[in-house]
Amino acid sequence: MTMPIPAGHPPIPARRIGVLLINLGTPEGTDYWPMRRYLREFLSDPRVIEVPRAVWWPVLNGIILTVRPGRSGHAYKSIWNEERNESPLKTITRSQAERVAGLLRDRHGDALVVDWAMRYGQPATGPAIERLKAQGCDRILLFPLYPQYSATTTATANDQAFRHLMKMRWQPAVRTVPAYHDEPGYIEALARSVERHMETLDFTPDILLASFHGLPRAYLDRGDPYHCFCVKTARLLAERLGWAEGRVRHSFQSRFGRAEWLKPYTDKTVEELARQGHRRIALIAPGFAADCVETLEEIQFQVKDAFMAAGGEKFTYVPCLNDQPDHIAFLAAVVERELGGWIGGARAGVRDGEGIAA
Known part of the structure; x- marks a missing residue:
């Protein structure tokens, strides 16, 4: 009542x-000041940069926010x-x-x-x-x-x-x-996106490289599970595709600075693949729910250029899942x-995009 x-x-x-x-x-x-405001907020986050403020603040405000807005703005402008x-x-x-x-x-x-x-x-x-x-x-x-x-x-x-x-x-x-790195519905959506993309090509890639955003190695050593989750995603995707062993690999992109980051590095990996004779490759970015500057500019321009310069012949990018x-x-x-208990009932797993009726 x-x-x-x-x-x-x-x-x-x-x-x-x-x-x-x-x-x-x-x-x-994409101009200097909007880029500077964005980068300042992002790079001031202690979750992102785990360096003492007394050390990081002069570097950020004296060097990075002077130079990086222009470079990043150029990348954003291209996409x-x-x-x-x-x-x-x-x-x-x-x-x-x-x-x-x-x-x-x-x-x-x-x-x-x-x-x-x-x-x-x-x-x-x-x-x-x-x-x-x-x-x-x-x-x-x-x-x-x-x-x-x-x-x-x-x-x-x-x-x-x-x-x-x-x-x-x-x-x-x-x-x-x-x-949700190992959810069956997520892996299935990734695999279907690969299969649909392969149908549009006039060549068969030798390798599918799953490129994830990088992270300083020290974060893994301090207990961040990201590396393990990325490797598991790549393994489950390979199993679902059913391709030959070694045909699906993983790597990490977008590193900066002198510290060691998660390896293998994407740019170095594609160069090595080309030198090994794998001259037709596909890249996918399973760590991104939506295409962004790291996929549309970094992968499709910088990584592609590195691969082609090392002797590659065919390069293709599988788009993110986006709003498919x-x-x-x-x-x-x-x-x-x-929302189980708030609406409808909970259930153990999510498979193939199925839903729950309230």
Whole structure:
């Protein structure tokens, strides 16, 4: 029985459940100052740069933020979505949220509200939480879009949400989505994307190289599980494809600085493959839920150039899962599972993008 609201009481929206998809971040433009603001926020995060502030701050503000905005801006400019005046990562993440929302709306009506945010840049995480709360969401599921957990990605995305929650007088209840590096539905979507892409080629790649974003080796030594999760993803993808042993390999890209990073390095690996006679290769980036500067510029330009310069002949890139239907179905199914007890019932696994009816 619903009790009437007393006279003069503030309006109360209908109770709903919020889902917040969170991706890494993006600059608001490719010029120096937008790039500097974005890089400053990103590289000031102690989850990302585990160097004492007294040591890192002069390097960041005196050198990196003087030089790197121009270089990064040039890279972003080469892949910028001019029509929307935004990065592809923002375009794709918005589409993912809209499509996941559409699937969930078909199954659950207005009970769920889906929004999206970036850990760094805009749209920011805090205002997104406030938007969900204003729509009656007294329970929110945080969904960092990182298949392989790392403190530098999943943890810092959750940290940012928690920091905002600390400022709220009336907090919603919160859950977080765990890493999904070995989920059958995710592996299946990856494999299908490879198979579909192979059908478009006029050659057969000798090697499929799964390139993951790099991480300083020291982070692994301190207990970050990211490396292990990446290797497992590559192994499960190889098993699902059923290709000959050794035909699917893994590597790590995007390193900077002098410290040792996770190996093998992607640029060095493609050069070595070419020298070994593997002159036709395909790359896939299973650590990214959406194509971004690391895939559209770094892989398709820098890594490709390194491979061709070393004697390679054919190079192709398998796009990220982005807003492909099987990926969206998988993401929606994960949401439904993680909302077990809030909507519908929980279930043990998510396979092939299946969902749960409330």
